[in-house]
Amino acid sequence: MSNKNVVTLKKLAKELGVSISTVSRALANHPDISNETKARVDEVSKRLNYIPNLFAKGFRSHKTYTIGVIVPDISHYFTATLIKGIMQEAEINGYKVIVSESKNNEYKQAEMLQTMNQFGVDGVLLSLARTTTNFDEILNTLNIRPLVLFDKVSTKVPCTQIVIDDEDAAFRAVEHLIQLGKKRIAIIKESEGSFNSEMRYKGYLRALNTYKIEVDESIIMNAVEISMQQGKRLTTVMLSMKNTPDAVFAITDTLAIGVIKALNNNKISIPDEIAVVGFSNNISSIIIEPKLTTIDQPGNKIGEIAFRYLLEEIKSDSKLICKTVEIKTNLIVRDSSFRTASIDISL
Amino acid sequence: MSNKNVVTLKKLAKELGVSISTVSRALANHPDISNETKARVDEVSKRLNYIPNLFAKGFRSHKTYTIGVIVPDISHYFTATLIKGIMQEAEINGYKVIVSESKNNEYKQAEMLQTMNQFGVDGVLLSLARTTTNFDEILNTLNIRPLVLFDKVSTKVPCTQIVIDDEDAAFRAVEHLIQLGKKRIAIIKESEGSFNSEMRYKGYLRALNTYKIEVDESIIMNAVEISMQQGKRLTTVMLSMKNTPDAVFAITDTLAIGVIKALNNNKISIPDEIAVVGFSNNISSIIIEPKLTTIDQPGNKIGEIAFRYLLEEIKSDSKLICKTVEIKTNLIVRDSSFRTASIDISL
Numbered sequence: 001m002s003n004k005n006v007v008t009l010k011k012l013a014k015e016l017g018v019s020i021s022t023v024s025r026a027l028a029n030h031p032d033i034s035n036e037t038k039a040r041v042d043e044v045s046k047r048l049n050y051i052p053n054l055f056a057k058g059f060r061s062h063k064t065y066t067i068g069v070i071v072p073d074i075s076h077y078f079t080a081t082l083i084k085g086i087m088q089e090a091e092i093n094g095y096k097v098i099v100s101e102s103k104n105n106e107y108k109q110a111e112m113l114q115t116m117n118q119f120g121v122d123g124v125l126l127s128l129a130r131t132t133t134n135f136d137e138i139l140n141t142l143n144i145r146p147l148v149l150f151d152k153v154s155t156k157v158p159c160t161q162i163v164i165d166d167e168d169a170a171f172r173a174v175e176h177l178i179q180l181g182k183k184r185i186a187i188i189k190e191s192e193g194s195f196n197s198e199m200r201y202k203g204y205l206r207a208l209n210t211y212k213i214e215v216d217e218s219i220i221m222n223a224v225e226i227s228m229q230q231g232k233r234l235t236t237v238m239l240s241m242k243n244t245p246d247a248v249f250a251i252t253d254t255l256a257i258g259v260i261k262a263l264n265n266n267k268i269s270i271p272d273e274i275a276v277v278g279f280s281n282n283i284s285s286i287i288i289e290p291k292l293t294t295i296d297q298p299g300n301k302i303g304e305i306a307f308r309y310l311l312e313e314i315k316s317d318s319k320l321i322c323k324t325v326e327i328k329t330n331l332i333v334r335d336s337s338f339r340t341a342s343i344d345i346s347l
Numbered sequence: 348m349s350n351k352n353v354v355t356l357k358k359l360a361k362e363l364g365v366s367i368s369t370v371s372r373a374l375a376n377h378p379d380i381s382n383e384t385k386a387r388v389d390e391v392s393k394r395l396n397y398i399p400n401l402f403a404k405g406f407r408s409h410k411t412y413t414i415g416v417i418v419p420d421i422s423h424y425f426t427a428t429l430i431k432g433i434m435q436e437a438e439i440n441g442y443k444v445i446v447s448e449s450k451n452n453e454y455k456q457a458e459m460l461q462t463m464n465q466f467g468v469d470g471v472l473l474s475l476a477r478t479t480t481n482f483d484e485i486l487n488t489l490n491i492r493p494l495v496l497f498d499k500v501s502t503k504v505p506c507t508q509i510v511i512d513d514e515d516a517a518f519r520a521v522e523h524l525i526q527l528g529k530k531r532i533a534i535i536k537e538s539e540g541s542f543n544s545e546m547r548y549k550g551y552l553r554a555l556n557t558y559k560i561e562v563d564e565s566i567i568m569n570a571v572e573i574s575m576q577q578g579k580r581l582t583t584v585m586l587s588m589k590n591t592p593d594a595v596f597a598i599t600d601t602l603a604i605g606v607i608k609a610l611n612n613n614k615i616s617i618p619d620e621i622a623v624v625g626f627s628n629n630i631s632s633i634i635i636e637p638k639l640t641t642i643d644q645p646g647n648k649i650g651e652i653a654f655r656y657l658l659e660e661i662k663s664d665s666k667l668i669c670k671t672v673e674i675k676t677n678l679i680v681r682d683s684s685f686r687t688a689s690i691d692i693s694l
Contacts (some may be wrong), residue, residue: 019440031585073433075427076445087448091455097419098445101434108438115413115443119466188493257634272411287604291639315387 009106009143010136016044021156024139028158028322038096055127067310068116070109070153071127074101077282079127082151082162085303086125096124102129109135117141123310127153130194146313150306151196153324161324162306166196169295169329170203170249171210173277176293176331177247178211180338184219186245188234191222200251200279219245223255231258239266246274247337253278253285253294258286260336272341276336290335302327305317356490357483362391367517375669376681384467400423414657415463417456418474419499421448422627425646426474429498429528430444432650433472438694440658442469449476461464464488470657475499477541479564486597493660497653500540507660508671509653516642516676517550517596518557520624523640523678524594529622531566531672533592535581535602538569546600566592570602578605586613593621600625600632600641607683609633614660636660637682 013020018037026033026041044050048147055196069086083099090097096103097123103107109129114137116124123146126138135156141147142159152159177185185206190197202222208215220236231250235258239243250256256278261268270276270290278294285292304327313321360367365384373380373388390463392395399668416433418426437444445468449456454474463471464559470493473485482503488494489506500508524532534551537544548567555562566585570577578597585592597603603625610617617623617637625632625641632639652672653692 015613062464064465068445074421077424080422080427087421087450091450096447096459098415098447098462098466100443103434103438111443115445118411133494222685284631284634287631289636342585 009139012045012048012050014308015048016040019135020139024142025156025158027129028063030158032155041212047290049221049345059336063122064090064120065094066097066119066121067123067125067215067314068112068119068121069099069125069246070112071099072102072104072129074099076282079151081297081299082127082303082306085300085305086301087285087303089304089307093307095307095311104130105133106132106287107127109136113137113141117144123147123314125310127304128154137317148306148308148310148313150302158322160309160321162302162309163324163326164196164302165200165298166329167206169279169297170200171207171296172203172278173293175211176202176208176248176251176333177249177277178207178213179312179339180247180271180275182247183213184243185213185247185249186219186221186238188223188231188248188250188259189222190226190251190306191224197251203299204249226252228254228258231255233258235259235262239268244274247271248274249275249277251279253280253282253292256292256336257284257288258293260290260292264289271335271337271339275338278336281332285332285334288336290339293334293337294332296330298329298334309345331339332347349514356486359388359392359395359442360629361398362395366481367474367486371489372503372505376642377505377613379502398488410469411443411467412441412469413445413466413468414470414472414654414661415466415468416444416472417449417457417459417463418446419449419451419476421446425627425644427496428644428646428652429474429487430601430649432647432652433654434650436651438653440654442658443656449556453479453481456483457555458609460484460488460591462486463515464491466494470661472497472653472657475501493657494586495653495660497649502608505669507656509656510648510671510673511543511644512673512675514550514553515676516597516644518539518554520626520640520642521548521554522558522570522686523680524596524622524624525554525560525624527618529594530560531563531592532560532596533566533568533585533608535568535570535578535595537573537598538571551596564624571600573599575605575608578602579609580605582609586615591621594618594623595621596624598626598632600627600629600639603639603641603683604631607637607639611636618684618686620680622685623643625683628679632679632681634682637686638686640681641679643677645674645676 007019007218009023013023023041026038052292071081087097100112107131124141125148127150138157148160151163153163175186211315221234235326248259250259256276259276270273278292280293286292355366356370360370370388371384386478420426434444446458453476455591471488472495474497485504496504497509502509531639536548566579595606597606606623610621616622625639628641628643632641
C-alpha cells in the first residue's frame with residue numbers, strides 16, 4: 001500500500017508551488033480553479049507521470065473488503081443512526097466496517113486517516129471534524145483510495161458528498177409555525193455557528209422573509225453549547241421579556257427539550273401560549289410531554305446512500321464520481337406545536 | 348503478523364484430542380481443568396515447542412499503537428458510553444481506537460476478530476455477542492495478542508474480564524422499594540434471558556428473599572424485546588389484575604419509560620400508587636415525568652478500566668493477567684419512587 005514510488009499530489013503541489021487542495025481540485029476540474037491553473041497542473045502532472053486516482057484505483061490488487069468510517073463523535077445519537085445505515089448496507093454487500101472518531105479535532109482526524117490508509121481499507125467514509133481547516137491528509141487519502149464525505153462536508157474536497165438539506169428543513173419547520181398563526185417566532189441556534197446551525201438559521205430567516213415577518217434580533221438566541229440546560233436557561237431569558245415569543249424553533253432536539261422543561265416548570269401552556277419545534281427526531285422527542293414536533297433526519301438513509309456511492313467508486317476503475325446528494329427530511333408534527341387529541345394513544 | 352510457522356492452540360488441541368478452549372484454559376491454569384489434563388497439555392506444548400502468549404507478545408516488534416474494540420451494537424446508548432471511556436483513556440495513553448460491531452452474531456464477531464488480527468492491532472477489547480457458543484477465534488486471538496473482555500463476558504475465555512455487578516445493583520434497587528414500604532413488587536425482565544437480565548432477576552429474587560416477601564409468579568413479567576411498547580403492554584396487563592402491584596422494577600430504562608407512559612395515561616399516581624425503578628440511567632430517565640429512579644451504570648468507567656488492563660497486558664512481556672473486575676453501580680433516587688419536592692428544580 002506504500003506510494004513511495006508514485007508521484008503524489010504533494011509532489012505535484014511542490015513542483016507547481018501551489019497547495020495540495022488546488023492541485024486536487026484542478027485535476028477534478030473544480031469550477032473554483034482558473035483554466036490557466038488547470039492547464040499548468042495538467043502539463044506538470046503529465047511531465048512527472050502522475051497517476052491519477054482513477055488509474056491508481058485500478059492498480060490496487062489487494063482488497064480487504066473493509067471500509068473505514070471516521071466521525072466527529074461516535075456516541076452522538078444521530079451519528080449512531082448514520083453508522084447503523086452504513087453497516088447495514090455494507091453487510092448486504094459483503095463489506096466489513098471499522099469506525100473511528102476525530103473528536104472534532106483535525107489532527108486526530110488526519111491521524112485516523114493515516115491509520116485507515118495503513119490498514120489498507122478499500123475506501124473511507126468521512127464526516128468532517130468541525131475545526132477542519134487543513135485538508136492535506138484528506139486530499140492525500142482521496143489520491144490513493146475512494147473517499148466520500150457525509151453529513152459534515154466541505155466544498156474544499158473534490159469528492160461525492162451526502163448531506164441533509166438543513167436549510168430547506170428549517171424553512172419548513174418555521175413555515176409550519178407561521179401557518180399555525182404564530183407571529184413572534186424565536187430561534188435558538190449555536191453561538192459558535194457550526195455549518196448545520198448556520199444553514200438552519202438561514203432557513204429560519206428565509207421563512208420569516210417569505211411570509212413578511214420582521215426579524216427581531218432580541219429573540220435570536222445563542223446557545224454556548226448543545227444541552228438541555230442551555231435550552232432551559234435561554235427560555236428563562238425569553239420569559240423575562242416584555243414581549244415574549246409565541247413559538248420557539250430550536251436547531252436541535254436537546255435544546256428544544258430544555259425549552260419544554262422550562263415552560264412546563266413555569267406552567268406555560270404548550271402549544272397555545274408558546275409552541276416548540278426541534279430538529280433531529282431523537283428518541284427523547286417522544287418521551288417528553290408534550291411530545292416534540294421535530295424534523296426527522298433519516299440517518300440510516302444517509303449512511304446507506306453514502307456507502308452505496310463509496311462502493312460504486314470502489315468498484316469503478318474508469319471515472320471519478322464527484323457530486324453532492326441532498327437527502328430530504330420530514331417534519332413530524334406532534335403535540336408541542338399542534339395538539340390533535342387529548343388522550344395519548346401512541347408511544 | 349502471520350502465525351503459519353508457529354504452533355497454535357489449534358494444533359495443540361488437535362494433537363491432544365481436546366478442544367481449543369480446554370488447551371487455552373489449561374495453559375492459563377484455570378480451576379475448571381483437571382491437573383491431569385494440565386500436565387498433558389504442558390507435556391505436548393513443550394514437545395511441539397509451543398510459544399505461549401506471554402513470549403509471543405515479547406516478540407511482536409511492530410506496534411501499531413492501535414487497539415480494536417468489538418461490541419454487539421455500536422448504536423446502543425450504554426455501549427456508546429463504554430466506547431467513550433475506552434477512547435478517552437486510549438487518547439491519554441497515545442493509542443488509537445478502531446471500533447466494530449458483531450450485531451450479536453458470533454460469525455460476524457469471528458470475522459471482525461480476524462480483521463483486527465490482519466490489521467495487527469496491539470490488543471483487542473471485546474464485548475461478547477449474545478449468541479456466542481464457539482470461542483475458537485477468540486482463543487486464537489488471545490494466543491497472538493492481548494485481549495480483555497468487558498460488559499458481556501464468559502468464563503470460557505481465560506482472560507481479564509471487566510463487568511458490572513448486575514446482581515448486586517438489582518438487589519439494591521428492589522431493596523430501595525421495600526424500604527419505601529412497597530410489598531407487591533413486579534419485575535419486567537427479558538423472556539429470552541440475556542446474561543444481564545438473568546443476573547438482575549437473581550438480584551430481585553434475593554432481595555425479596557432477604558426481606559421475607561413471597562415471590563408471586565403472576566407479576567414476573569417477560570418482555571419479548573427491549574422497547575417502550577413492551578413496557579407499556581405489560582403494564583396494561585398488570586393494571587388488569589385483581590391484585591395490582593404497588594411497584595415495578597424494570598431491568599432496563601427503556602422498559603421502565605414504557606411503564607411510566609402507561610401509568611400516566613391511566614392516571615395512576617407515581618410513586619404513591621405504583622412506584623417505578625429502571626436500570627441504566629439513560630438520558631431518557633430525566634426527560635420522562637416523573638423522572639425515573641434508576642441504576643447508574645458507569646459505562647465510561649468500565650471502558651476506562653478495560654483499556655487500562657489491556658494496556659498493562661500490551662506493555663507486559665512477563666505474565667498473563669487473568670482476573671475478573673466487578674464495577675459497582677449507583678442507585679439514583681428520583682421522583683418515580685420517592686418525591687422529594689413538588690417543584691422540579693433540576694434538569
